[in-house]
Amino acid sequence: xxxxxxxxxxxxxxxxxxxxxxxxxxxxxxxxxxxxxxxxxxxxxxxxxxxxxxxxxxxxxxxxxxxxxxxxxxxxxxxxxxxxxxxxxxxxxxxxxxxxxxxxxxxxxxxxxxxxxxxxxxxxxxxxxxxxxxxxxxxxxxxxxxxxxxxxxxxxxxxxxxxxxxxxxxxxxxxxxxxxxxxxxxxxxxxxxxxxxxxxxxxxxxxxxxxxxxxxxxxxxxxxxxxxxxxxxxxxxxxxxxxxxxxxxxxxxxxxxxxxxxxxxxxxxxxxxxxxxxxxxxxxxxxxxxxxxxxxxxxxxxxxxxxxxxxxxxxxxxxxxxxxxxxxxxxxxxxxxxxxxxxxxxxxxxxxxxxxxxxxxxxxxxxxx
Amino acid sequence: xxxxxxxxxxxxxxxxxxxxxxxxxxxxxxxxxxxxxxxxxxxxxxxxxxxxxxxxxxxxxxxxxx
Amino acid sequence: xxxxxxxxxxxxxxxxxxxxxxxxxxxxxxxxxxxxxxxxxxxxxxxxxxxxxxxxxxxxxxxxxxxxxxxxxxxxxxxxxxxxxxxxxxxxxxxxxxxxxxxxxxxxxxxxxxxxxxxxxxxxxxxxxxxxxxxxxxxxxxxxxxxxxxxxxxxxxxxxxxxxxxxxxxxxxxxxxxxxxxxxxxxxxxxxxxxxxxxxxxxxxxxxxxxxxxxxxxxxxxxxxxxxxxxxxxxxxxxxxxxxxxxxxxxxxxxxx
Numbered sequence: 261x262x263x264x265x266x267x268x269x270x271x272x273x274x275x276x277x278x279x280x281x282x283x284x285x286x287x288x289x290x291x292x293x294x295x296x297x298x299x300x301x302x303x304x305x306x307x308x309x310x311x312x313x314x315x316x317x318x319x320x321x322x323x324x325x326x327x328x329x330x331x332x333x334x335x336x337x338x339x340x341x342x343x344x345x346x347x348x349x350x351x352x353x354x355x356x357x358x359x360x361x362x363x364x365x366x367x368x369x370x371x372x373x374x375x376x377x378x379x380x381x382x383x384x385x386x387x388x389x390x391x392x393x394x395x396x397x398x399x400x401x402x403x404x405x406x407x408x409x410x411x412x413x414x415x416x417x418x419x420x421x422x423x424x425x426x427x428x429x430x431x432x433x434x435x436x437x438x439x440x441x442x443x444x445x446x447x448x449x450x451x452x453x454x455x456x457x458x459x460x461x462x463x464x465x466x467x468x469x470x471x472x473x474x475x476x477x478x479x480x481x482x483x484x485x486x487x488x489x490x491x492x493x494x495x496x497x498x499x500x501x502x503x504x505x506x507x508x509x510x511x512x513x514x515x516x517x518x519x520x521x522x523x524x525x526x527x528x529x530x531x532x533x534x535x536x537x538x539x540x541x542x543x544x545x546x547x548x549x550x551x552x553x554x555x556x557x558x559x560x561x562x563x564x565x566x567x568x569x570x571x572x573x574x575x576x577x578x579x580x581x582x583x584x585x586x587x588x589x590x591x592x593x594x595x596x597x598x599x600x601x602x603x604x605x606x607x608x609x610x611x612x613x614x615x616x617x618x619x620x621x622x623x624x625x626x627x628x629x
Numbered sequence: 630x631x632x633x634x635x636x637x638x639x640x641x642x643x644x645x646x647x648x649x650x651x652x653x654x655x656x657x658x659x660x661x662x663x664x665x666x667x668x669x670x671x672x673x674x675x676x677x678x679x680x681x682x683x684x685x686x687x688x689x690x691x692x693x694x695x
Numbered sequence: 696x697x698x699x700x701x702x703x704x705x706x707x708x709x710x711x712x713x714x715x716x717x718x719x720x721x722x723x724x725x726x727x728x729x730x731x732x733x734x735x736x737x738x739x740x741x742x743x744x745x746x747x748x749x750x751x752x753x754x755x756x757x758x759x760x761x762x763x764x765x766x767x768x769x770x771x772x773x774x775x776x777x778x779x780x781x782x783x784x785x786x787x788x789x790x791x792x793x794x795x796x797x798x799x800x801x802x803x804x805x806x807x808x809x810x811x812x813x814x815x816x817x818x819x820x821x822x823x824x825x826x827x828x829x830x831x832x833x834x835x836x837x838x839x840x841x842x843x844x845x846x847x848x849x850x851x852x853x854x855x856x857x858x859x860x861x862x863x864x865x866x867x868x869x870x871x872x873x874x875x876x877x878x879x880x881x882x883x884x885x886x887x888x889x890x891x892x893x894x895x896x897x898x899x900x901x902x903x904x905x906x907x908x909x910x911x912x913x914x915x916x917x918x919x920x921x922x923x924x925x926x927x928x929x930x931x932x933x934x935x936x937x938x939x940x941x942x943x944x945x946x947x948x949x950x951x952x
Contacts, residue, residue: 694741695716
């Protein structure tokens with residue numbers, strides 16, 4: 261049993277009709293439906309939903325649901341890149357192995373320094389990322405990093421290459437309690453051209469990794485598609501279904517999604533995104549997720565500009581990054597490499613907390629004991 | 630000899646079979662389930678099952694229930 | 696039933712979402728008429744010691760041959776007793792269906808979920824189609840599902856009270872979260888309450904006391920049959936657009952324009 265079975269069931273769904281021929285009445289009727297089916301998610305992602313009164317109705321309900329299940333709080337976290345050495349050749353990514361960017365790997369001492377700096381900033385939730393390379397940053401290296409960081413923060417989430425179930429368990433034992441992996445695109449037909457080389461070329465392996473993490477007992481499992489690689493509506497639809505599949509099957513894990521939009525990156529020439537994702541599209545995706553899965557965590561990173569991020573508070577987002585750096589290290593000292601993508605919201609943790617409070621919400625640094 | 634029939638001490642003749650007990654009590658074998666000493670009997674065994682001293686016999690049927 | 700709304704339990708097609716209990720009737724001869732007018736397909740019976748003095752009829756001779764007979768383990772106070780009764784039921788020719796009912800509380804007649812789970816595990820392994828009557832509890836229901844139960848049967852209200860669908864909130868959660876049929880059993884006193892169960896997403900309803908003790912049981916059975924069908928259609932047709940917001944509060948998406 262794998263999410264792939266669900267994907268195949270909906271792969272050839274008539275999205276064209278759902279997205280273009282749905283009326284605003286159809287959308288309004290779905291908004292308050294207590295339990296929504298996949299077909300309803302497609303309705304929420306339709307073009308009609310972007311009509312001003314309809315989108316506003318979705319937003320009001322999404323706001324109510326988010327407050328009911330999450331309260332008026334935003335959990336803050338920061339990403340820490342341990343390494344950007346990567347064996348994959350993803351055509352859209354700044355860390356693509358053929359990209360002549362400066363590479364670096366943090367030593368244990370440097371990780372300690374990062375941990376200290378992050379703790380000082382107030383952050384207690386960290387996502388550790390690596391470029392995807394088993395040889396450069398093997399699971400034992402990651403485990404060591406987890407152990408070091410657990411001295412300084414309460415929650416470590418891993419966002420690295422695909423592991424086996426025993427390896428996920430090993431890292432869980434080491435102290436990692438969360439897992440993130442983006443499928444990038446759920447479209448299995450365009451996936452190969454986007455990921456021509458490296459382990460990540462294996463679509464099925466990547467698709468099934470989040471489930472392995474759930475099986476290994478991870479408390480938090482985050483999914484996402486990089487919007488813009490394919491029709492953003494389709495990828496949001498499948499991400500939603502993937503989240504629901506895991507939520508239903510592993511009720512003990514908190515499932516969350518991120519909504520990254522492809523943006524400017526350093527040094528990769530020749531790649532043009534399949535579709536551009538406007539602000540209103542991002543908002544619609546968030547609202548659709550919230551209405552489809554009331555208890556889903558939703559993350560917005562610093563890819564997005566400050567003004568927009570602030571406006572998203574209250575529309576469904578539950579986690580935001582702050583004090584972000586997409587270069588290797590960078591929290592303590594000078595970054596050790598070039599960055600993966602451009603950070604647009606460069607606000608510090610302090611500034612981010614202020615902005616959250618200004619919206620009537622409370623920034624949360626440690627959301628569990 | 631003494632047996633326990635549906636929870637009550639009952640005296641029956643030596644060598645009595647299950648079929649005999651049912652007949653005596655005007656009970657149609659086709660309408661009941663019989664359990665002898667904890668074992669559920671197949672209907673074809675009623676004729677051949679001979680009761681012993683101290684046998685525990687349960688004769689049950691379906692009744693209305695929710 | 697509407698097209699494409701098949702009701703399948705353990706691979707068997709069930710023709711009615713009303714299950715009929717056969718206890719408490721003043722006159723057992725009414726039962727076949729009740730089955731006929733309500734359309735009930737699954738009918739529960741109990742197993743009792745024969746009373747040689749009164750020599751009442753075996754109830755199954757009153758029941759149409761195409762009914763599915765489901766003995767309940769009424770009387771069992773623990774798993775062991777339930778298992779024994781289930782096996783007796785099967786030996787008596789009920790097929791493999793069994794409704795597990797384990798009650799050791801005589802005040803409220805509330806089922807003991809823990810003993811019910813134990814009985815479920817044993818009887819599933821013994822090849823029974825197990826339908827556990829239980830107190831609504833999502834965790835217990837999941838465990839029963841994992842043990843192989845063909846459905847779960849949460850109570851609507853304590854047996855015989857006819858109090859209605861008191862457990863709606865919890866049962867609705869179960870309907871949303873479980874992938875096996877959820878059949879509300881016990882406590883339903885009126886056809887409107889049976890319709891409510893179906894509107895909440897239940898797959899079926901079992902009714903006994905409300906029909907057996909009605910002034911006109913046959914007419915009441917007919918009403919329940921219609922109510923269950925109506926409730927199901929309502930559930931399938933989807934709720935209307937309920938505008939729960941009176942006025943828009945601060946506009947949340949104005950900034951996009």
